[in-house]
Amino acid sequence: MKTIINITFTCLLVAISWGVSFAQTAKPGTAKVSGSLLNDQGKPMDYASVSLLRAADSTIVKGALSNDNGVYIFDRIPAGKYLIKATVIGYEKAVSKPFNVEESAATVAAPALSMRTASTALTQVNITASKPLIERKIDRTVMNVENSVLAAGNTAMEILAKAPGVTVDKDDNISLKGKQGVTVMINDKLTYLSAAQLATLLKSTDGNTIKSIEIITNPSAKYDAAGNSGIINIKLKKNTQNGTNGSITVGGAKSKYWRDNSSLNINHKEGNLNLFGSLSRGDNKRGHDLGINRIVTDSVGNKTYFNQMSNMPSAYHYNNYRLGADYDLTAKHTIGFVVSGYSNSENDINSTSTVIGKQFGVADSSLRTGSEFHQSYKNFALNLNDRLKIDTSGQELSFDLDYSKFKNNSNSQYNTDYFLPDGSVQHAPQLLRNQTPSNITIYSGKVDYAKPLTKTIKLEAGAKFSSVKTDNDLRAQIFDGSNYVNDTTRSNRFIYSEKIKAGYINLNKQFKKTSVQLGLRAEQTESNGELMGSTPVKRSYLNFFPSVFVNQTLNDKNEISLSYSRRIDRPGYDDLNPFIYYLDPYTFSKGNAFLNPQYTQNFEFNYTYNKTINVSLGYSRTTNAITELILSQGQKTFQTNANLQTQNNYNVNINAPYTITKWWTGNVNVTGFYMGFKSDSLAGFNFNDGQVAAQAKATQTFKFGTYRFEVMGDYQSPLTYGIYKIRPRYSVDMGVSHSFLDKKANVKLACDDIFNIRRNDLSSHVINNNFTIKQRNDTRVLRLTFTYNFGNNKIKAREHRSGADDEKGRVKGSN
Known part of the structure; x- marks a missing residue:
C-alpha cells in the first residue's frame, strides 16, 4: 500500500529537488548537514522549502522542509562545497554563504539563515498543506484535528475519546492503551486538576479552538513524573507577520x-x-x-x-x-x-x-x-x-x-x-x-x-x-x-x-x-x-x-x-x-x-x-x-x-x-x-x-x-x-x-x-x-x-x- 503525503506547492518544490538529487551521478556520502531558519523577528521558520545547492553551479543536490523549530537536515552528503537556499511564501528568498563538507566529516552545521518579510504581499496564492488526521512522530502520536470534520462542535473531551489508544469511561476517567493515570497538558502546560475537575474543563473546551492532540506514552525526565500511562498534550490553535x-x-x-x-x-x-x-x-x-x-x-x-x-x-x-x-x-x-x-x-x-x-x-x-x-x-x-x-x-x-x-x-x-x-x-x-x-x-x-x-x-x-x-x-x-x-x-x-x-x-x-x-x-x-x-x-x-x-x-x-x-x-x-x-x-x-x-x-x-x-x-x-x-x-x-x-x-x-x-x-x-x-x-x-x-x-x-x-x-x-x-x-x-x-x-x-x-x-x-x-x-x-x-x-x-x-x-x- 503506497503512502503519499498530499501537500501541494511547497512540497512540490521539495519533490522536484529530490528528483533532481536522485538524478545526480555523484556517489552518496556519509555526512549529515543541518541548520536552522529564523525570520526577521528571530522566530523559527517552520515548513519552509530548503534546498542544498552545489556552490560551483547552483545545482540542486537535495531538498527538505524545515520542522516546527525551523530546523532542517540533509543526510548522506558527499564531500564538496555547498550553499543553502530557503524559500517560503511571504518572505524573500534567503541564500547562505558557501561552506565545505569534508571527506571525514560526520556532521556539518550550515550557516544560519534569516528570512526577511517580503515587501509586497502575495494575494492570489493558496497553499494546501493538509496534514493527515493521525500522524506518527519519533516520540509521540499526533491527531491533527484542526481541519477535521469530526472536531467541529465537539468538546475537547469528545475529541479526546476519538484519539488513537484513548478511551473515556463512564465517569470521564481517561485511559491510554488500557491504563488510567494519564497526565493531560494544554499547550505543553500541566493542568493541575483532579480527574473530575479535568473532565469538566475538557467538556467546556470548544473543539474549534484545538489544533492537535499529542500522545506521549513514555515522556523524558524534562516532564513532571506524574502519569503512569503517559502524557496527552492538547495543542490549541496558534496564530509572524504584522x-x-x-x-x-x-x-x-x-x-x-x-x-x-x-x-x-x-x-x-x-x-x-x-x-x-x-x-x-x-x-x-x-x-x-x-x-x-x-x-x-x-x-x-x-x-x-x-x-x-x-x-x-x-x-x-x-x-x-x-x-x-x-x-x-x-x-x-x-x-x-x-x-x-x-x-x-x-x-x-x-x-x-x-x-x-x-x-x-x-x-x-x-x-x-x-x-x-x-x-x-x-x-x-x-x-x-x-x-x-x-x-x-x-x-x-x-x-x-x-x-x-x-x-x-x-x-x-x-x-x-x-x-x-x-x-x-x-x-x-x-x-x-x-x-x-x-x-x-x-x-x-x-x-x-x-x-x-x-x-x-x-x-x-x-x-x-x-x-x-x-x-x-x-x-x-x-x-x-x-x-x-x-x-x-x-x-x-x-x-x-x-x-x-x-x-x-x-x-x-x-x-x-x-x-x-x-x-x-x-x-x-x-x-x-x-x-x-x-x-x-x-x-x-x-x-x-x-x-x-x-x-x-x-x-x-x-x-x-x-x-x-x-x-x-x-x-x-x-x-x-x-x-x-x-x-x-x-x-x-x-x-x-x-x-x-x-x-x-x-x-x-x-x-x-x-x-x-x-x-x-x-x-x-x-x-x-x-x-x-x-x-x-x-x-x-x-x-x-x-x-x-x-x-x-x-x-x-x-x-x-x-x-x-x-x-x-x-x-x-x-x-x-x-x-x-x-x-x-x-x-x-x-x-x-x-x-x-x-x-x-x-x-x-x-x-x-x-x-x-x-x-x-x-x-x-x-x-x-x-x-x-x-x-x-x-x-x-x-x-x-x-x-x-x-x-x-x-x-x-x-x-x-x-x-x-x-x-x-x-x-x-x-x-x-x-x-x-x-x-x-x-x-x-x-x-x-x-x-x-x-x-x-x-x-x-x-x-x-x-x-x-x-x-x-x-x-x-x-x-
Missing part, C-alpha cells in the same frame, strides 16, 4: 436536548508586540440513564436484592477566556504573560427509584430519591514567562511563574420517600441538604536550561517548585420535621496541602544513525491531609525517576527505538477527601485520606516504517496501584479508591495511515493489551484477575474540491479493570464540511454515534460484590457548526508551556 487575524465560530447541536457553542479567537502583531486572546461559551445539556442490579449477602447468608433505576440529566454552562501577550525585547529575548480562567456552572436533577426484595421483581419495600445539585466553578490563572536565546548554538534559558485560584461551590438536596409493597407510605420522608464550598490555591515556579556541549551532545537541566492547598468544607443539614438543623455526623472540613521540589538533567548524544538520551529527575514531596477532629495524615518522600531513550535509524525507511522511564501518580485531591456523597440512602461514594502514591516502570519498543507506519510493544508494572472499588457495608454499597498491590500491563499498538487515491485517505489504529491486577489483602480477600483486550479505531477521509467527508469507527472489546468486568463498546461517527468565500468560511455537519449504540455497561462478582450496572449516555448528537476566519492568516502566537500544569490536573470540577 497584522490582525482571528476566527468566529457558532454552532448548534441536537441530541435528547439542544446544545449550543460559540467562540472568538483573535491575534494581533505589531512590531515586537504580539497580543492574543480567546473567548468561548456554551450550553451543553445531556442525558444519562443508570440502572444498577445488586445482591447483598449478610453474615449468615441471607440475600437482599436491589433494583435501582436513575435518570440523571446534566446541564453545563461554560464561559472560558484566555488573554496573553509576547514582547520581543531583542531578537533573542522574549517575555510574556497569559491570563486565563472560567466561570462555569452545572445543574443536575436526578430521580432514583429503588426496589428492595428477597428476589428481583418481588418488592418488600421501595424508595424514591429526588436529588438536585447546583454547582459553580470559577478559576483565575496567571502565567509570567521569560525566554532567552543566549547564543546561536542553541543555548537557551527560560523561566515561568504561575498562580492559579479555584473557587468551587456545590449546593445539593436529597428528598427520599419510603413505600411499602402496596405503594403506601412506609414512614416519613428523609430530607437532607449539603453546602460544599471548596477553594484551591496553586503557586508554581520553574526554570529550564539547554546547552549544546558539542555538535552532537546537548545538555538540558531544570528545577521546579509547586505549592498546593485545598480547603473543602462539608456543611450537612437534616430536616427534623419543622426545620433544617446541622447534621454533625456528616459535616466536616478537610484541608490538604502539598509541596513538591523537583530537578532534572537530560543528556542527549547524536551518533551517525543513533541517538541516545539519558535523564534523571528527582522529586521531594511533602503533604499533609487533615480531617477536622482526626489525626492528620502527613507524608514526606524523595523519589528518583530515571529515563533512557535509544533511537536507531536502520536505513531511509526503517527506524527502531527503545525507551524506559519510571513515573509516579499521586492521588487526586478529591480522591483523598473522605466526605460522603449520596445517590440514595443505600448508595454513596467517599474518598480515602490514606491513599498512597502509585509508582510505574514503563518499557517500550517502537518500529517505524517510512516515517508513517508504527508498531510499538510495551510493558509496565505499577505498585500500589490506585484503583476504583465498589464495596459493601451492610446493605449499603459505596464507591471509593484503594491501593492494590500490583498492576501489570502488556500492550502492542499498530498505527497505519494510508492513501488510496488523491481524494481518499485513512488511518487504522489497533491496540491489544493485557491488564492484570493483584492484591493479597483487598477488603480481606486475595484478589488476582486480568484479561486480554483490544481496541481499534479506523478513520476514512474523502476530499472532493471544497468538500470533505469523514467516517470514524471505534471498537473496544470486553476487558477487566480492577474489580470491574466491562462490556464491549462500539460506535460510528460521520461528518461533512464545505469551505467557501475563498476558504475563509466553513460549514460542518456531523453526527456522533450515528447508530446510537455506544454504551457503558459493567459488572463485578468479586470481594462479596454481586452487581451489574447498565448505563446509557446521550451520545447520538447531530451538530452544525459555522466558522469564519478574518484578517491576516499568518500571525502566530508563541506556544508556551507554564510550570503549573501537573497540579492543576488533580483538581475537580473546572467545566
Whole structure:
C-alpha cells in the first residue's frame, strides 16, 4: 500500500529537488548537514522549502522542509562545497554563504539563515498543506484535528475519546492503551486538576479552538513524573507577520436536548508586540440513564436484592477566556504573560427509584430519591514567562511563574420517600441538604536550561517548585420535621496541602544513525491531609525517576527505538477527601485520606516504517496501584479508591495511515493489551484477575474540491479493570464540511454515534460484590457548526508551556 503525503506547492518544490538529487551521478556520502531558519523577528521558520545547492553551479543536490523549530537536515552528503537556499511564501528568498563538507566529516552545521518579510504581499496564492488526521512522530502520536470534520462542535473531551489508544469511561476517567493515570497538558502546560475537575474543563473546551492532540506514552525526565500511562498534550490553535487575524465560530447541536457553542479567537502583531486572546461559551445539556442490579449477602447468608433505576440529566454552562501577550525585547529575548480562567456552572436533577426484595421483581419495600445539585466553578490563572536565546548554538534559558485560584461551590438536596409493597407510605420522608464550598490555591515556579556541549551532545537541566492547598468544607443539614438543623455526623472540613521540589538533567548524544538520551529527575514531596477532629495524615518522600531513550535509524525507511522511564501518580485531591456523597440512602461514594502514591516502570519498543507506519510493544508494572472499588457495608454499597498491590500491563499498538487515491485517505489504529491486577489483602480477600483486550479505531477521509467527508469507527472489546468486568463498546461517527468565500468560511455537519449504540455497561462478582450496572449516555448528537476566519492568516502566537500544569490536573470540577 503506497503512502503519499498530499501537500501541494511547497512540497512540490521539495519533490522536484529530490528528483533532481536522485538524478545526480555523484556517489552518496556519509555526512549529515543541518541548520536552522529564523525570520526577521528571530522566530523559527517552520515548513519552509530548503534546498542544498552545489556552490560551483547552483545545482540542486537535495531538498527538505524545515520542522516546527525551523530546523532542517540533509543526510548522506558527499564531500564538496555547498550553499543553502530557503524559500517560503511571504518572505524573500534567503541564500547562505558557501561552506565545505569534508571527506571525514560526520556532521556539518550550515550557516544560519534569516528570512526577511517580503515587501509586497502575495494575494492570489493558496497553499494546501493538509496534514493527515493521525500522524506518527519519533516520540509521540499526533491527531491533527484542526481541519477535521469530526472536531467541529465537539468538546475537547469528545475529541479526546476519538484519539488513537484513548478511551473515556463512564465517569470521564481517561485511559491510554488500557491504563488510567494519564497526565493531560494544554499547550505543553500541566493542568493541575483532579480527574473530575479535568473532565469538566475538557467538556467546556470548544473543539474549534484545538489544533492537535499529542500522545506521549513514555515522556523524558524534562516532564513532571506524574502519569503512569503517559502524557496527552492538547495543542490549541496558534496564530509572524504584522497584522490582525482571528476566527468566529457558532454552532448548534441536537441530541435528547439542544446544545449550543460559540467562540472568538483573535491575534494581533505589531512590531515586537504580539497580543492574543480567546473567548468561548456554551450550553451543553445531556442525558444519562443508570440502572444498577445488586445482591447483598449478610453474615449468615441471607440475600437482599436491589433494583435501582436513575435518570440523571446534566446541564453545563461554560464561559472560558484566555488573554496573553509576547514582547520581543531583542531578537533573542522574549517575555510574556497569559491570563486565563472560567466561570462555569452545572445543574443536575436526578430521580432514583429503588426496589428492595428477597428476589428481583418481588418488592418488600421501595424508595424514591429526588436529588438536585447546583454547582459553580470559577478559576483565575496567571502565567509570567521569560525566554532567552543566549547564543546561536542553541543555548537557551527560560523561566515561568504561575498562580492559579479555584473557587468551587456545590449546593445539593436529597428528598427520599419510603413505600411499602402496596405503594403506601412506609414512614416519613428523609430530607437532607449539603453546602460544599471548596477553594484551591496553586503557586508554581520553574526554570529550564539547554546547552549544546558539542555538535552532537546537548545538555538540558531544570528545577521546579509547586505549592498546593485545598480547603473543602462539608456543611450537612437534616430536616427534623419543622426545620433544617446541622447534621454533625456528616459535616466536616478537610484541608490538604502539598509541596513538591523537583530537578532534572537530560543528556542527549547524536551518533551517525543513533541517538541516545539519558535523564534523571528527582522529586521531594511533602503533604499533609487533615480531617477536622482526626489525626492528620502527613507524608514526606524523595523519589528518583530515571529515563533512557535509544533511537536507531536502520536505513531511509526503517527506524527502531527503545525507551524506559519510571513515573509516579499521586492521588487526586478529591480522591483523598473522605466526605460522603449520596445517590440514595443505600448508595454513596467517599474518598480515602490514606491513599498512597502509585509508582510505574514503563518499557517500550517502537518500529517505524517510512516515517508513517508504527508498531510499538510495551510493558509496565505499577505498585500500589490506585484503583476504583465498589464495596459493601451492610446493605449499603459505596464507591471509593484503594491501593492494590500490583498492576501489570502488556500492550502492542499498530498505527497505519494510508492513501488510496488523491481524494481518499485513512488511518487504522489497533491496540491489544493485557491488564492484570493483584492484591493479597483487598477488603480481606486475595484478589488476582486480568484479561486480554483490544481496541481499534479506523478513520476514512474523502476530499472532493471544497468538500470533505469523514467516517470514524471505534471498537473496544470486553476487558477487566480492577474489580470491574466491562462490556464491549462500539460506535460510528460521520461528518461533512464545505469551505467557501475563498476558504475563509466553513460549514460542518456531523453526527456522533450515528447508530446510537455506544454504551457503558459493567459488572463485578468479586470481594462479596454481586452487581451489574447498565448505563446509557446521550451520545447520538447531530451538530452544525459555522466558522469564519478574518484578517491576516499568518500571525502566530508563541506556544508556551507554564510550570503549573501537573497540579492543576488533580483538581475537580473546572467545566
